[in-house]
Amino acid sequence: MKKKMMLGVCAVLLSTSVSMAQGMPQAHGARQEISSMRGGVTEGLEKEGFSSYFVVEVNTMDETKKKMVNEMAANYRAQRRSLNAKSIASSMLTGGVTAVINVLGNELLELTKIRSRQKRSWEEMRQKECMFVDSLQSIKGQRDFYSSLSTMGPLDPTDMNFDGITLSAKREGVEMLRIVCHIDTARLDHMFMHSKFYLVADTVIFRPYHSFLPNFQANRITPSYVEKMSEEEKDYWHTISQFDFHEYERPTVRVKMDIFSSWINELVQVSQDVKLGSFSLNIPIAEKDLRDSVYVYYRSEALAHHQPLLDVEGDCFVVPRSYMPVSATNPSWGTGEYKMKVVLSETCQYNPDANRAKNWHRDYKQLVRMQKHGKAENEYVSHIRSTLRENQGTILKAIYTPAFTAIAQELKFGQNTSMGNMQQNAATPPSMKK
Numbered sequence: 001m002k003k004k005m006m007l008g009v010c011a012v013l014l015s016t017s018v019s020m021a022q023g024m025p026q027a028h029g030a031r032q033e034i035s036s037m038r039g040g041v042t043e044g045l046e047k048e049g050f051s052s053y054f055v056v057e058v059n060t061m062d063e064t065k066k067k068m069v070n071e072m073a074a075n076y077r078a079q080r081r082s083l084n085a086k087s088i089a090s091s092m093l094t095g096g097v098t099a100v101i102n103v104l105g106n107e108l109l110e111l112t113k114i115r116s117r118q119k120r121s122w123e124e125m126r127q128k129e130c131m132f133v134d135s136l137q138s139i140k141g142q143r144d145f146y147s148s149l150s151t152m153g154p155l156d157p158t159d160m161n162f163d164g165i166t167l168s169a170k171r172e173g174v175e176m177l178r179i180v181c182h183i184d185t186a187r188l189d190h191m192f193m194h195s196k197f198y199l200v201a202d203t204v205i206f207r208p209y210h211s212f213l214p215n216f217q218a219n220r221i222t223p224s225y226v227e228k229m230s231e232e233e234k235d236y237w238h239t240i241s242q243f244d245f246h247e248y249e250r251p252t253v254r255v256k257m258d259i260f261s262s263w264i265n266e267l268v269q270v271s272q273d274v275k276l277g278s279f280s281l282n283i284p285i286a287e288k289d290l291r292d293s294v295y296v297y298y299r300s301e302a303l304a305h306h307q308p309l310l311d312v313e314g315d316c317f318v319v320p321r322s323y324m325p326v327s328a329t330n331p332s333w334g335t336g337e338y339k340m341k342v343v344l345s346e347t348c349q350y351n352p353d354a355n356r357a358k359n360w361h362r363d364y365k366q367l368v369r370m371q372k373h374g375k376a377e378n379e380y381v382s383h384i385r386s387t388l389r390e391n392q393g394t395i396l397k398a399i400y401t402p403a404f405t406a407i408a409q410e411l412k413f414g415q416n417t418s419m420g421n422m423q424q425n426a427a428t429p430p431s432m433k434k
Contacts, residue, residue, distance in 0.1 A: 122364040125219050126356075130248065132212035132346040136167075145261075145319035145336030154265070154321045154333050155195050161335075162319070164199050167255060169344060171210055177344070178205040179255060179281065181312060191318060199279050199312040204297040206253055208285055209243050213251060213346050216241065221370045228373070236366055240356065245287040247356060248348040253283040256345075261338040263322040266331075276338070277316025 143161060150156040164182040168175060180203040187198050226237055245251075257279040262272045285295050302309050321333030350356070356363045 118364055119360065122360050122367070125364070125367055126350045128218035129214040129216055130348045130350055131218065132215040134169075134212075134344050136342040136344065144334075145338050146321065147335065149324070149335060150321055150333045151330065152333075154263070154323065155318055156321065156333065157191055157318060160318075162338075165257065165340070165342070167342060167344070171212065174207065174210045175205070176207050176210045176212070177253065178203065180204075181279070181281070184312075190315075195318050196277070196315045197318060198315050200299060201281055201297070201310045201312050202299045204253075204283055204295070204310065206283065206285060206295040207293070208245075208251055208290075208295065209293055211243060211251075211346055213243055213248060213348055214241065215346075216370075219367060219371055221367070225370060225373050229370070233366070233370070237370070240363070240366075244354075247351055247354045249351050251285045251346065251348040253285065254343075254345045254347065255281045255283075256343045258341045259316050259319075259338055260341070261319045261336065263320045263334075263337070266323045266325075268323075271320075276319065277314060279312050279314040279316065281310065281312050283310060 145162045146156075146159050147161040148159045150158055152158065162183075164180070166181075167177070167179040169177040179201065181199045181201050184198040184200045190196050190198065226234065229237060240247075243251075259276045259278070260273050261276055262270070262274070264270050283295075283297070289295055297310060299309065301307070319336035319338045321336045324332045324334055326332060
């Protein structure tokens with residue numbers, strides 16, 4: 001009851017106060033101030049002898065201050081754009097570099113394999129240039145094994161025409177090698193007991209500095225290209241193309257001879273290209289054995305000075321004579337047709353401690369350039385290009401992904417800011433939005 005009475009008294013007092021306030025005339029100054037406010041809100045309570053009011057207003061910024069704020073805002077936006085651009089560019093660069101490093105890092109083992117493969121290729125090239133092989137074949141029927149017919153039988157050694165061979169090899173007009181072999185007279189009894197003969201080396205003359213070693217033609221490096229080289233390449237070519245006992249160890253000359261024959265017997269049976277025997281001669285060349293840069297061997301001198309002899313290994317059957325039934329009462333046999341195949345080889349071993357071996361990679365590049373007529377491509381650069389080309393999709397993705405992420409974050413940030421402003425406006429009381 002008391003509560004209702006108090007509410008009623010308050011309502012009467014409030015209504016009376018409002019009516020009184022509306023009926024009081026306002027001062028001219030206060031009315032001018034209120035009318036000059038733009039967007040301002042004024043709430044006041046005035047009584048007799050007492051005046052009080054509370055004003056919330058928005059002041060208008062003057063042009064000077066507005067210009068300063070505008071300039072600061074423009075600078076801030078420019079700085080932010082610059083920072084964003086730098087950040088994006090930095091992210092792109094970092095992503096790209098990282099991707100390239102990752103790709104090349106994964107290929108480091110491959111690059112190591114390239115080096116190993118180059119070393120193996122160089123070793124193979126050196127091995128090839130340390131060998132020269134040439135095959136010579138005598139003209140069939142050029143000389144017969146015997147100088148006259150025989151009435152004694154197909155293996156009659158009477159009037160033998162054959163007495164070994166003489167092999168001569170020339171290079172650039174110089175006789176590089178000369179080997180003279182004869183039938184070994186110390187073992188002639190084998191011819192009558194076993195129908196075989198043997199050979200001995202009587203003379204060997206070899207000029208190692210005019211030999212076919214090193215054999216660069218085995219690596220398809222021809223003298224025709226040497227003429228097109230630069231002066232530096234020519235100097236290098238003249239250095240490595242000369243035989244050097246320090247670069248090429250244990251040079252050896254080898255000669256192998258195979259003897260073939262064809263004949264017909266009394267039963268008119270034909271034997272065609274039958275191998276009768278082989279001979280081989282190995283001649284190791286030592287620098288200490290040279291005479292004025294020439295290796296010289298004479299069997300007579302070696303026997304006289306009790307020096308080691310050069311042995312011709314192998315043996316051969318005497319060449320059978322062909323049956324010639326010119327007369328049934330007086331048969332005869334021919335002069336023995338034969339042919340020879342001679343294989344000449346020069347071999348050595350490259351010194352793994354010599355200058356070319358110590359600088360093998362430089363030597364390898366020079367050999368490849370000469371082999372390909374100066375058109376050799378850097379295998380490392382080629383491999384890197386190939387690797388980057390194969391992984392260009394991954395690298396491009398690594399470059400542009402940070403940019404897309406940064407842009408997306410920027411857009412998301414702007415969107416969040418707008419949403420925040422919307423939420424803040426929604427939470428602001430209506431009385432504060434005017």
